[in-house]
Amino acid sequence: MARTKKFDENQALEAALHLFWEKGYASTSLQDLEKGTGLNRASIYNAFGNKRSLFKKCLALYLSRVRSMLEGITGAAASSREAVKNWLAFVIDFQFNQETPGGCLVILSALERHQHDRETKEMVAGLFRHEREVMQGILEQGVQRGEFSDGFDCVGVAAAITATTSGMVVLAMGGAPVSALQEVSRSVMGLLDRK
Secondary structure, three states: OOOOOOOOHHHHHHHHHHHHHHHOOOOOOHHHHHHHHOOOHHHHHHHHOOHHHHHHHHHHHHHHHHHHHHHHHHHOOOOHHHHHHHHHHHHHHHHOOOOOOOOOHHHHHHHOHHHOOHHHHHHHHHHHHHHHHHHHHHHHHHHHOOOOOOOOOHHHHHHHHHHHHHHHHHHHHOOOOHHHHHHHHHHHHHHHOOO
């Protein structure tokens, strides 16, 4: 008869996610994971596999949440301009949320890319592509609704927005204040005024 697990796997995964998010993959040791999850090494291996496979599960969970937030925040907006503004505001607020480690697990993973395999690199790249595609779609809807001219560069502006959100995260990780990120956001919003 199989033994019943004595721990909540989702709770352990959440704890591991926060550790990787705070410290990055390379700096999160198995000892950190044991202490953070409350599991011993054997339980971690039995439940999640090795450190890399646990990280992939954490990254997949984080990515699904970011995608959901992106689509929820932009989808609730009344206009394309509002969708972009709301997303930029969310990215800024997220960096200073007391309930999270700050920064972004995706950006942190991109910065330590030499520590990752092809699968995790593709997971990270996939989120950047998804954000750019969502932004492009939002801008194209804006063209269709007459918010922007027919010649509006939806592809280029979507790429600029995606690069900017990543840059704002890095600035925040480097200690930039909210006001600096808000100034960057205002500059990006200026691109939308060039109808």
